[in-house]
Amino acid sequence: MTNAFTVKNLSYRYPKAKQDAVAGLDFEVREGEIFGLLGPSGAGKSTTQKILTKLLEDYRGSIQCFGQDLRQTGKAYYEQIGVGFEMPVHFTKLTAMENMNFFRGFYTKGADVQALLTRVGLWEYRDVRVGEYSKGMKVRLNFVRAMLNAPRILFLDEVTNGLDPANARIIKDMIAEFRQGGGTVFLTTHLMSDVEQLCDRVAFCVQGKLAEVSTPRELKLRYGSRMVTVEYREAGGVERRSFPMEGIGANAEFLSLLREKEIETLHSGETSMEDIFIRVTGVKVA
Amino acid sequence: MNALIKLFKGEMKRMASYKILPVALGTSLIWVGLFALLSAMESRRFASLLLYTDSGLMSLLLAGAFHHLERTDGTVKTMLVLPVPTGMILLAKAMAAAVLGLLSALVLSLALFFLHGIRLDYPLLALFTLLTAAAHAGIGLALALRSRDFSATLGWVMLFMLLSLLPVILDLTGAIPESLSWTALLSPSGAATEALDYAAGNVSDPLRAALGAGWLALIALILYRFPVLRLFRRHACVE
Incomplete structure (x- = not known):
């Protein structure tokens, strides 16, 4: 190019x-x-x-x-x-x-x-x-x-x-x-x-x-935490757990949670550009 | 050449939009009123001074003020990213200042003719007015480019007027000996008033008039070619 x-x-x-x-x-x-x-x-x-x-x-x-x-x-x-x-x-x-x-x-x-x-x-x-x-x-x-x-x-x-x-x-x-x-x-x-x-x-x-x-x-990818966070219902409330992205498909604990619990939200832990900006420059975004 | 015409037309259009042209013509009309109150001889004597005020001092002040206005609007920067040389932008500004001076000279010449039947040397008057306006607009721009804002430019303009008009006043009052009176020509005001006086028929030394005109041309050339051209771009870009 x-x-x-x-x-x-x-x-x-x-x-x-x-x-x-x-x-x-x-x-x-x-x-x-x-x-x-x-x-x-x-x-x-x-x-x-x-x-x-x-x-x-x-x-x-x-x-x-x-x-x-x-x-x-x-x-x-x-x-x-x-x-x-x-x-x-x-x-x-x-x-x-x-x-x-x-x-x-x-x-x-x-x-x-x-x-x-x-x-x-x-x-x-x-x-x-x-x-x-x-x-x-x-x-x-x-x-x-x-x-x-x-x-x-x-x-x-x-x-x-x-x-x-x-x-x-x-x-x-x-x-x-x-x-x-x-x-x-x-x-x-x-x-x-x-x-x-x-x-x-x-x-x-x-x-x-x-x-x-x-x-x-x-x-x-470099600065991100690469985690998956799950929010699920438990005993009348909402619980949250995070799992590392690596090997997520074979993570027995994560998979059983998906099977057995009522899932509220599921997020990949992708870092925003704003977070990266702050980490790289050391300055907060206005 | 096509770009220069466009730039020049742009300058003239803005002078009209920003009310500079009507104000300048309005000032000339005040001088016309003054001529109506004076005798023919007095009017002829005052003509060169009023022509200098309009084409010289007004050009100087307007060039400085207009530059700060355009810098505040940010338009200098956007002009500089046009595919035209910076020198051409400055030439268009000098031309616009010259036209403003010529318009004033036209109004005053017509007034002198119709009110008192006074004929001036019109070709020389046009040439000397053009040189006076271009040189003084160059001085105005150079002072503006040396200043952070318009207030600072005004201070420089006042200083210039004091230093430039002082030799003329000293010469007029006879404080400078006859043998050294040529030194008044070294000031831009002295050079311009000498040349304009000749065109108005108040003095009869063609050599001094030519020296004055030549000096004005040199001032314009040196100012536009060096400090103004060098600082114009930088001044626009430094916040």
């Missing part, structure tokens, strides 16, 4: 800062995958995204984009990528449609703005000034802005932050469809629900360094 990005020993220090915001990152983003960069605030996620989108240029280390040195890519690079910023990035005195038409005019290929705005529920508000939009509407418009040039790679920073569950679902569906169409997604977030539902692989960023790079499934 081709790598969309190959990042080696990436470091960056902001002017006047005493230490690197990112320090020696190594990772790959494969073409056609959704790669999640996770970590607490200030971990270096947004800085990494700004470097990959060439907003910050004086970095150290090497970045290859589809085999080409990122430093050597010209402005045509921006024809290939779509960037969804965390904060709203629109001219507030202009309408949503005026904003979209302005930005779209600079790309050689463009997406169907009406279809995108309709999908995120903003088409009927297209002639309303962005300054009058709610936070959720601005976030959805940010996503449309990122998709305007039908990009090959999509960068999304906290893409569902501030959205209600229904609208977050729509955006996540659109991201999944983008991936199914061959697109690559670089997602930075601290929302573990987004990660669980979207990401093919994740990297945990802690204090500018990568602590883990793996698939959510592998992480769950």
Whole structure:
């Protein structure tokens, strides 16, 4: 599989800062995958995204984009990528449609703005000034802005932050469809629900360094307790017992419990991404 | 070129939406009212000063204020991920500032002609106004990029006005000896007022006017090419 990005020993220090915001990152983003960069605030996620989108240029280390040195890519690079910023990035005195038409005019290929705005529920508000939009509407418009040039790679920073569950679902569906169409997604977030539902692989960023790079499934297997917990009726109450997942089919005690007791619930002890996040980063999810 | 036109049209549209264009034209109309109260000779003498206020100082202040507004809206970042060179974005801003200055010059020129029958050297006036606006917008942007917020920019603008206008005032009041009066040209305000004064027919030294115009062009070139271009991207990305 081709790598969309190959990042080696990436470091960056902001002017006047005493230490690197990112320090020696190594990772790959494969073409056609959704790669999640996770970590607490200030971990270096947004800085990494700004470097990959060439907003910050004086970095150290090497970045290859589809085999080409990122430093050597010209402005045509921006024809290939779509960037969804965390904060709203629109001219507030202009309408949503005026904003979209302005930005779209600079790309050689463009997406169907009406279809995108309709999908995120903003088409009927297209002639309303962005300054009058709610936070959720601005976030959805940010996503449309990122998709305007039908990009090959999509960068999304906290893409569902501030959205209600229904609208977050729509955006996540659109991201999944983008991936199914061959697109690559670089997602930075601290929302573990987004990660669980979207990401093919994740990297945990802690204090500018990568602590883990793996698939959510592998992480769950590695960090999970792998237990089966049974709740059953016993003497008028509810009892609970846990059994190790290994050899569960031959566990006589477990099997007799299933045969002889009235089972209330049966759960595998799968660890959530939230638990893994806390264990890896040492930071509680907000 | 196509992208530059789109950027420029975008700047002009935003200047209208953000009420900068109407405010600038409104200010020019106040000067028109002033011309109506003055004699022809007084109006001609004041013309270059008012032209400098509109095309120079207004461009400086508006460029700084507009940059902070766009940075707060986050639009600078999203402009920087468009497939256009950063220099082209800055050129469009300079062009928009120049057009604002030219519009003001047009309003004032028409007022001088219809109120007092005064004709100015229109081609030179257009050129000098354009250079004054572009150089001062560059100074405004450079000051904004050196500041954390608009309040800090205002402080820098006040300091600039003091330092830049002081040589002009000293020259006007005769505090600078005749042999050294050319030193007033070193300040952007001195260079601009000298050039605009020539176009308005108040002074008759073409060499000093050309030096002033050339200095303004050099200021604009150096500022946009180096500090503004270098800091524009970084300033937008540092939270």
